[in-house]
Amino acid sequence: MTNMNASAGDSLSLALGALADPTRRAMLARLAQGEATVTELASPFDISLPAITKHLKVLERAGLITRSVDAQRRPCRLRPEGLQPAADWLEGYRALWEQRMDRMSEYAERLARDEAERS
């Protein structure tokens, strides 16, 4: 019996876990438009500043954003290349869902044809 149960702290798991929250995804969408301060990032959300900071820490730990250490404003920046491993993992399954979609539309076409022949 091989132990395939790798640490949940691996970078792919961290990235996917960070993305599994709608507030954090909305923050990344905002940062895709350009860098933003914590206050700017917080403004659309009806949640506390400590909660925002916690979300930012999750994103930073997952390698999806960076924060400048020297500048006083400490703007956050998207680190888009941090998303690539998750996208690559999912792409490995694309052929499977596309085959499924093809089979489903073939089936729907066959049903429609049978229906037309009967009537």
Place this chain on the structure above:
Amino acid sequence: MTNMNASAGDSLSLALGALADPTRRAMLARLAQGEATVTELASPFDISLPAITKHLKVLERAGLITRSVDAQRRPCRLRPEGLQPAADWLEGYRALWEQRMDRMSEYAERLARDEAERS
């Protein structure tokens, strides 16, 4: 101030959360080869059967697998189309990381050229 903090139970968050675990990703990789019983899915892992069952429930709730209710073996099947929303979300950022990669290789080429000119 708009409340953009949608429920973390939305289907995209559920799918990403389910994927944020190496054991669950390994189970999906196994199911991509074909249906499997719980015992078959459990065999490569050094974890308890209740833990395996819990992982399967997370995957099922996220719409990434299905389990037959009638058959005695109750095999699990991959539901690959459940992965598509997560892949679509990530694809929205592909242009950003590709631009970044292009800029990084341009920068590396410029450094190499400058170095060659100096020597």
